[in-house]
Amino acid sequence: MQPSAEFVHWLFATGFLVLGLCLLSEAIVGPEVWNQRPWRAYLWPGTAFLMGIGMWPVMILFTNSTLHMVAHSAWAQVLMLAGGAELALVRGRLSSRYWHLTIALALVVSGTASLVHEQNPWYFSRSAFIHHAMGWILITGALFPLARTFRPRSFVLSAGFAVTFLVVSVLLYSHRDVADIFGHLSPAAGAPHR
Amino acid sequence: MVWVVRAEPALPLEQPRVRRSARTRVVAAIGPVTVLAAVVWTLFQPYRLTLLHPEGQSFWWLAVEPPLLIVVVGLLFSALVAPGLIEDLEDAD
Numbered sequence: 001m002q003p004s005a006e007f008v009h010w011l012f013a014t015g016f017l018v019l020g021l022c023l024l025s026e027a028i029v030g031p032e033v034w035n036q037r038p039w040r041a042y043l044w045p046g047t048a049f050l051m052g053i054g055m056w057p058v059m060i061l062f063t064n065s066t067l068h069m070v071a072h073s074a075w076a077q078v079l080m081l082a083g084g085a086e087l088a089l090v091r092g093r094l095s096s097r098y099w100h101l102t103i104a105l106a107l108v109v110s111g112t113a114s115l116v117h118e119q120n121p122w123y124f125s126r127s128a129f130i131h132h133a134m135g136w137i138l139i140t141g142a143l144f145p146l147a148r149t150f151r152p153r154s155f156v157l158s159a160g161f162a163v164t165f166l167v168v169s170v171l172l173y174s175h176r177d178v179a180d181i182f183g184h185l186s187p188a189a190g191a192p193h194r
Numbered sequence: 195m196v197w198v199v200r201a202e203p204a205l206p207l208e209q210p211r212v213r214r215s216a217r218t219r220v221v222a223a224i225g226p227v228t229v230l231a232a233v234v235w236t237l238f239q240p241y242r243l244t245l246l247h248p249e250g251q252s253f254w255w256l257a258v259e260p261p262l263l264i265v266v267v268g269l270l271f272s273a274l275v276a277p278g279l280i281e282d283l284e285d286a287d
Contacts, residue, residue: 003254014263021224021271028217029283036282040275173260 005127006177008058013172015051019044020165027158041090048106049083052076071113078106097152103145107164111138123184130171137167215287218280225272232264 022044026034035041055076059069085102088094115135120128141164148157178190185192214222236243243262244255 001253003258007254007258010258010260010263013260014267017228017264017267021228021267022275025221025224025275025279028220029279029286033279033282033286037278040278043275173264 009175016169023162045086052079071117078109082106100149104142107142125189126179126181129181228268232261
């Protein structure tokens with residue numbers, strides 16, 4: 001009954017899609033309009049927090065290696081930290097703008113974990129390629145929330161932050177357990193299916 | 195008997211068109227574009243939609259179908275988020 005890894009990647013892709021669409025809308029209308037309705041202000045931080053909670057079963061069930069467990073638990077912790085900090089900022093429990101830096105931290109830790117826990121080279125399989133690409137996109141994408149902390153009204157920074165999540169979503173949706181990437185698939189990866 | 199025919203309609207036939215700002219149009223388009231992306235994906239890779247060939251599929255193949263997940267997200271965004279956001283945006287404009 002336990003789902004294979006590709007299903008989990010697709011479910012998290014959906015979470016990143018929700019995050020991306022919400023953040024893109026917020027970038028377009030501006031934070032004042034977006035935060036006019038309280039439930040909307042809680043929407044994306046709440047989604048991030050729930051995704052952090054959802055990473056814990058992944059950490060417990062997918063125990064391919066110690067590195068996988070460490071990476072998944074690191075993701076869970078930083079997602080919950082960033083989501084929780086943003087929820088507290090919306091609620092007014094936290095007031096310093098520097099708490100927005102937890103998002104940049106979450107992206108850097110997530111990207112590093114993605115790179116570290118992928119032991120195979122880029123063209124080993126599609127899964128390997130996606131983990132390498134996702135890692136570098138997350139680390140590079142951390143620049144957007146980092147700069148956005150100091151320039152919260154910048155459309156370019158807000159839109160770039162949203163697009164980072166949308167790109168990650170596309171990568172995760174294209175994940176397969178064993179499939180080729182641009183015609184490359186190592187024989188050691190196993191037989192591709194569908 | 196005298197019949198009186200009034201020429202003018204009781205109500206204007208066309209409501210004056212409200213011009214929407216570019217931002218409003220973009221927000222309104224996000225949900226439909228998301229759904230359209232999933233439809234285009236399905237056209238290119240119909241095998242990713244196991245609902246089209248459900249015989250012999252396991253639970254997860256039927257429960258987690260990426261194009262359907264994207265359609266659901268797009269529809270929910272259009273139904274739940276976009277209307278209120280457009281209303282607030284038009285008030286702000």
